[in-house]
Amino acid sequence: MEILLIGHGESEADILGVHEGRADFPLTEVRESQAIKMADYVTANFPPDMIISSPLRRAKLTAFILQEKTGCELKMDDDLMEFNNGVLAGLAKEKALITYPMPKGGRPIHEPIQGGESELDFRFRSEKVLNKLIYDYKVYKRIAVISHGGLISNLLKGFLNQPNNTCNAFVTGDTGMHLLEIKEGLRIVKFLNNQIHLKWGPLSN
Incomplete structure (x- = not known):
């Protein structure tokens, strides 16, 4: 089976300079156009x-756009939501530095942010998602997963069996795509953070 991980486009939180996480901001108009180009490219080259999808608006709209192009079934999964950043959600980044400063040396991975989850909890949640994708959807040839940068990074760490305390991170650009394959017990990375669709073909109406 193949797993096509897709990040959502830019949201209004990026423009406003606030922490996003669980704050539920929509896509900007420009990034909605990018989602359309992604959907065109995926439909032509990697149809799921x-x-x-994550149910947060920025991911859900991206998923609806892809569903409209492909015509396939769409399911929402709360476990695909971004890191639960608790008190920081929707808070201006400058204000957050003053009100909720990062502890010296960083926050231990087992310690949750106020009102949210810990990095360790986040990683465990992503491992749960990965196992659901592999075992619950193994009858499908290819599934598309629409989520967020942090969750996708953790999914890739889990797919590659990296430890919980790894300092590695995987970047996902606006509507960036990562294609994974599981074949005869092997875990294969076909490409990472592919954004070729942003230069591919005309925008759809």
């Missing part, structure tokens, strides 16, 4: 049999 199933789409699974």
